[in-house]
Amino acid sequence: MNWQAVTTQPCELGESPFWHPQEQMLYWVDIPGKKIMRTRGATGPTESWLMTAPHALEPGCIAPARQGGLVIALRDGIYRARAWGSALQLVVPFAHDTKTTRFNDGKCDPCGRFWVGTMYEPRDARKAALFSIDCRQGGLPQVELKADDAITANGLAWSPDRKTVYWSDTPNHIIRAWDWDETSNVMSAPRVFHQFPAKPQGWQYGMAGYGGRPDGAAVDVQGNYFVAMYEGRRLLKLSPAGDILADIPTPAQCPTMPCFGDDDLRTLYLTTARHKRSAAELADMPLSGCVFSMRMDVPGLPVNFFSD
Template sequence: MIPNPAFAPEAWQIVTPHIAALGESPFWHPHEQMLYWVDISGRQILRANIYMGTVETWDLPSEPGCMAPAASGGLVMALRDGVYRAQTWGGPLQLLARLDYDPSHMRANDGKCDALGRFWVGTIDETRSLKNAGLYCIDARNLANTGTPLVRCMVSPTDQPATTANGLAWSPDNRTLYWADTPSHTVWAWDHEQAENTLSKRRVFASFKAKPEGWVSNALDANNGHYRGRPDGAAVDVQGNYWVAMFEGRRVCQFAPDGSLLAEFAVPLQCPTMPCFGGEDLKTLYLTSARHHRSAAELAAFPLSGSVLSMRVDVAGLPVNFFQD
């Protein structure tokens, strides 16, 4: 049964008073007991001590699309022009790899590590006019011997035309990979053979109705102009359920492994961007959001836009995967 989403906004709490322009890529660091996320438009990485209520910021030379913690310490991150490694918070950036795209109109977007510690990065065409986004895998596990990581394009525009890579996640057994193209309102699934790192049997996992012509954000419209949003970032729980933020949809959806909709949770802002599970028991759902390029009327109606929210859930999420190098 799908709960009435009208009640859900009351369940969300404000994590910190910090407001991002475009919050994305959150993860819970289990060793530090801290929440990390990026502000893409603000060119920052942030981390919060939830218990102390403090937030640290790290200014970067270009937009950080995504990041992941590294097993040997520090972070791996995808900036506009490449994938970088930082051994410590705020430390020097070491270029690991360039990806095959033009940074003048494309950049890294959604991404994370798989269970073997390979860093996956999806891209976005900022003009929104071309279906040329790709999904790359950066494997640095043999870096000490090779000197350079192995970079593979796992999903190319020829394989699956896409404009905005999002929704990357894996099933608990690591045999299914999920990936979305936000403008096409579609989440796909592939069979993933982890050891050989191959994808096969692509299928539609979830699809959503397109935005109605002439749609505008209206906080007074309980039906959101009959628009339910489009898939942005995602996370998976220990039962294999897929949780996805619906950009412009004011909600987070929870799908069963068979693609059936289990629940939807209304959010007190228009543009949620990506969930992750955290806290000691991994039963706190954290959610980033956006305010960049949103109208003054929308921001007045949804002053929490750009903040990080949290909500307690019944089922624990999967822990973050660490980068191996």
């Protein structure tokens, strides 16, 4: 299996990729660059949309909407764009301290609710949480706290049978799973899906002995969970039981999130990061921050759309 570069102009921190089946485009965000990106693939141009004032805030994640456009999690709340580059409409403001907390990983569930987790940037306390936002009934959005006791929300995904939800806390090197009822939106039976070893004290780029920590994820039609291992230079394929089935090297030390795309959903796309990485690392891997792709034998699940 070989990775191909989809883009050659790197982002600082690529995240939240999804394949839009109607538009035949790959979308993702550059969080510190405050941009939303999209492309038709390696043969097409890459477009960028800068989040400008008064919304010059980092887009943590995005998802496509059934009625067109995007739902976007910015630092201070959830916004709606009816079309690419259009005005942003506030859906839900959040009262967290935006000096220390921002939205990070998120996506829609199979029913059309938008789920989004926060990141506590000082990383010295478990103040991150996971929320679901339901706009399907009209009126005021229904916001529910789904999980907390984390530092950096990541790894959100659902199983093909829509009965399991996954969520990870990156600094604590843990992926958790819950039983999930899609009708009531109730999570139950919390458990550890996979616990990874902690980062060795004093570890730096070029040293052995560290396999990275769980970042963004995607699931294939067989229920296997693909997770980007940030700083581990690898993508792991975990079985529905949490066992490691494959360890796939990546062309960047810091892969951030995979997604499945193209007509057959057998192209695995991967965003990566270069933000705050060492000069030695970037010299060794100059395409860090670019998007890569690889063909897979088994298709993945399609993106879920936001309903409002």
